[in-house]
Amino acid sequence: MTAKLNVLRYVLGAAMLGLWRNRTMTLGAVVTTAVMLVTLAAFLAINDTLNEMVTALGRKSNLIAYVRDDARPSRVTEIMQDLEQRPGVGEVVFVTKEDALRIFQERFFDQRDVIDILQANPLPASVELRMDDPAVLPALADELRGMTGVFESVAVPLDVVERLVSISNVSRAAGTAMIVALTAVALFVIANTIRIAVYARRQEIEIMKLVGATDWFVRGPFIIEGAFIGLVGATLAAVALVVMYLQVAPTITRIISFLPIATDVSFVRNLAVFIVLVGLVVGSIGSYVSVRRYLAV
Amino acid sequence: MIVLQNVTKVYPNGTRALDDVSLQIDEREFVFLVGPSGAGKTTLIRLINRDTSPDSGNVFVENTDVTRISRREVPKLRRRVGVIYQDYKLLPGLSVRQNVEFVLKSTGEFNGRTSKWVDEALALVQLSDRADHHPHELSGGEQQRTAIARAIVRRCPILVADEPTGNLDHATSWDTIQLLVRINALGATVLMATHNREIVNTMRRRVIEIANGKVVRDELGGGYDG
Ligand SMILES: Nc1ncnc2c1ncn2[C@@H]1O[C@H](COP(=O)(O)OP(=O)(O)O)[C@@H](O)[C@H]1O
Ligand SMILES: [Mg+2]
Numbered sequence: 001m002t003a004k005l006n007v008l009r010y011v012l013g014a015a016m017l018g019l020w021r022n023r024t025m026t027l028g029a030v031v032t033t034a035v036m037l038v039t040l041a042a043f044l045a046i047n048d049t050l051n052e053m054v055t056a057l058g059r060k061s062n063l064i065a066y067v068r069d070d071a072r073p074s075r076v077t078e079i080m081q082d083l084e085q086r087p088g089v090g091e092v093v094f095v096t097k098e099d100a101l102r103i104f105q106e107r108f109f110d111q112r113d114v115i116d117i118l119q120a121n122p123l124p125a126s127v128e129l130r131m132d133d134p135a136v137l138p139a140l141a142d143e144l145r146g147m148t149g150v151f152e153s154v155a156v157p158l159d160v161v162e163r164l165v166s167i168s169n170v171s172r173a174a175g176t177a178m179i180v181a182l183t184a185v186a187l188f189v190i191a192n193t194i195r196i197a198v199y200a201r202r203q204e205i206e207i208m209k210l211v212g213a214t215d216w217f218v219r220g221p222f223i224i225e226g227a228f229i230g231l232v233g234a235t236l237a238a239v240a241l242v243v244m245y246l247q248v249a250p251t252i253t254r255i256i257s258f259l260p261i262a263t264d265v266s267f268v269r270n271l272a273v274f275i276v277l278v279g280l281v282v283g284s285i286g287s288y289v290s291v292r293r294y295l296a297v
Numbered sequence: 298m299i300v301l302q303n304v305t306k307v308y309p310n311g312t313r314a315l316d317d318v319s320l321q322i323d324e325r326e327f328v329f330l331v332g333p334s335g336a337g338k339t340t341l342i343r344l345i346n347r348d349t350s351p352d353s354g355n356v357f358v359e360n361t362d363v364t365r366i367s368r369r370e371v372p373k374l375r376r377r378v379g380v381i382y383q384d385y386k387l388l389p390g391l392s393v394r395q396n397v398e399f400v401l402k403s404t405g406e407f408n409g410r411t412s413k414w415v416d417e418a419l420a421l422v423q424l425s426d427r428a429d430h431h432p433h434e435l436s437g438g439e440q441q442r443t444a445i446a447r448a449i450v451r452r453c454p455i456l457v458a459d460e461p462t463g464n465l466d467h468a469t470s471w472d473t474i475q476l477l478v479r480i481n482a483l484g485a486t487v488l489m490a491t492h493n494r495e496i497v498n499t500m501r502r503r504v505i506e507i508a509n510g511k512v513v514r515d516e517l518g519g520g521y522d523g
Contacts, residue, residue: 006405006407207399209375210346210375210386211375211400212371212372212374212376213403213404214369214372217405
């Protein structure tokens with residue numbers, strides 16, 4: 001137990017000493033990591049906002065399939081049951097001819113005379129879908145249009161949704177590319193910092209190995225250094241993130257009130273925790289790669 | 298204690314440093330390894346603590362074939378074999394005491410009990426009063442004794458010295474030999490590579506002579522030239 005504590009104390013002490021000796025590089029690596037993570041956070045927040053918008057708009061825009069007067073009711077029920085099982089579909093409602101007429105009359109009761117004139121109910125029954133994920137709308141609409149024996153026509157308020165989905169796709173692709181590039185840069189900078197740390201201590205390392213230090217005892221401090229750089233960079237990023245949310249988000253929401261920016265505490269907290277984890281992982285991987293490559297242990 | 302069986306070592310550049318070498322060194326022996334520069338002395342020493350591996354043959358240390366142990370077992374071997382290097386390999390940024398402690402810290406074994414070992418090792422090599430000096434503040438002989446203290450601090454049963462008197466004057470060389478003899482008397486098996494004709498001739502210990510990578514003589518109580 002004391003031996004383990006000894007080892008831990010040594011490894012941590014050596015790591016901190018190494019970081020301090022190499023402080024300019026350390027600082028550079030920390031800042032790079034922080035920038036990478038702030039960008040990651042911003043991207044995730046923007047992406048979340050876009051997704052929220054798509055979902056919010058999608059909820060309002062139903063798909064309406066007008067049922068032919070001569071369609072078999074049992075067939076319609078069957079289709080509705082099937083639709084309820086589909087991913088992305090929220091709610092499936094059947095609107096009878098009578099309901100349709102009532103709704104029509106409620107909305108336009110000035111023109112009640114028109115119906116009187118027509119004598120018969122000209123409005124079709126319909127199946128209305130409320131969507132959870134509007135992205136599946138186009139395919140679903142095409143499928144229902146194909147059922148010509150059941151449905152007269154299918155109406156989808158597609159344009160806005162489609163545009164939003166495509167914007168959100170582009171933003172996701174661009175964001176992902178940027179994150180990949182920045183992660184690579186952060187990994188490279190951390191690996192390089194550790195490489196220099198290894199070089200500065202090559203004499204110590206050689207002797208440690210010759211007098212019987214285990215591989216992990218030699219590697220440990222360097223891996224901890226990398227993890228520490230990642231952690232500090234991530235903490236900076238997380239602090240920046242929280243400050244930004246507290247200062248900026250309310251203002252934006254006030255100015256552009258329809259933007260569903262996620263301002264709730266749990267979203268920011270989860271994002272901060274995620275960022276810190278990413279920093280830790282990137283730091284550890286960066287230093288591990290360097291240690292494997294330059295330490296030959 | 299140390300057994301080499303038909304050991305051949307060829308470096309990647311083609312140099313045949315050891316050629317079918319066999320020898321046996323028993324517990325508590327004191328052995329001189331002699332031969333001209335380039336004979337293969339350092340290579341033989343490096344094989345013992347798995348600093349390098351032979352191309353063929355076996356190297357046994359305390360009945361373990363060290364050519365067959367895994368990477369993970371190498372530290373265990375090296376903790377049993379203290380090595381004094383020709384160039385000392387002291388860390389310039391550390392004091393004498395810290396250099397000696399470094400061995401124990403490298404294996405996570407430095408504590409209240411083992412810190413007494415450091416005092417004892419420094420006392421044995423008569424460097425207690427120089428403990429806080431750095432290597433560049435020491436004479437060649439003192440640096441050498443620091444290296445010896447470092448090699449014995451863990452109380453390894455095997456002590457290997459690579460030309461420990463190579464860079465020392467006459468009197469200091471004799472001090473070093475006396476020290477190694479004392480360590481041998483305390484129970485360690487000692488293998489010392491050397492060029493030093495006078496010391497080998499005076500000590501009359503076992504002499505293993507190698508030339509061009511081959512053992513050409515193995516004589517108890519021998520002199521430098523047989
Ligand atoms: N790392 C190495 N790579 C290539 N050749 C080496 C290496 N180390 C030693 N040699 C060669 O192997 C031979 C034996 O060297 P060494 O064991 O150092 O001899 P000694 O210690 O007796 O002077 C020499 O010819 C030397 O040049
Ligand atoms: Mg040599």
